[in-house]
Amino acid sequence: MACVNPPVRVLVVDDDALVRAGLTMMLDGAAGIAVVGEADDGDGASAAVDAHAPDVVLMDLRMPRVDGITATRRLRARPRPPEVIVLTTFDTDENILHALRAGASGFLLKDTPPARIVEAVRQVVAGEPILSPQITRRLMDRAAVQAGAYARAKATLAVLSPREHDVVVEIGQGLNNAEIAAALDMTLATVKSHVSHILTKLDLGNRTQIALLAHDAGLA
Incomplete structure (x- = not known):
């Protein structure tokens, strides 16, 4: 069945x-x-x-x-x-x-x-x-120029491994898991694992918040 x-x-x-x-x-x-x-x-x-x-x-x-x-x-x-x-x-x-x-x-x-x-x-x-790409870009640009946002974001991301950092950059560019896997030569399962670890380490609720943080740090 x-x-x-x-x-x-x-x-x-x-x-x-x-x-x-x-x-x-x-x-x-x-x-x-x-x-x-x-x-x-x-x-x-x-x-x-x-x-x-x-x-x-x-x-x-x-x-x-x-x-x-x-x-x-x-x-x-x-x-x-x-x-x-x-x-x-x-x-x-x-x-x-x-x-x-x-x-x-x-x-x-x-x-x-x-x-x-x-x-x-x-x-x-x-x-x-x-979010549409237009709205995403508009908001990320706004977030990135807020006072102190850059320094706080860089300090927050410092706890990540180099590979997790790479994944954050790609999420900031708006890529989905399959696209990240192709860009970074990873399996889809590995990407999902990295995303899960990033959310846990940074105490974030979803991918959109990862993208906001990436733009605050000037990574996208």
């Missing part, structure tokens, strides 16, 4: 009931994805994660009581955190940067085509960030 992978479990967090309904309808209609719950603000997100154990949370930014940045930070601090995709109408540099620093795996606007949102859900579960 063929083995069937379980669906990707998604939680939708938004204070607009119509937006939640639209996202739920869209995602539930996609193969391999199931919306397992909803919350109407960041305060309810933690309880909803406890109740439904999602793999991915679609998180609005501006909500009553607890905003999406605070809720993202709380969720990503859990022992087994879900991936978080911020989905909002507000695309200022400050909002995007705060979301990524809080541990979000990506940032999309609410007018993103449905197929792209579905792709993003699958992509973050596979461990890949979901």
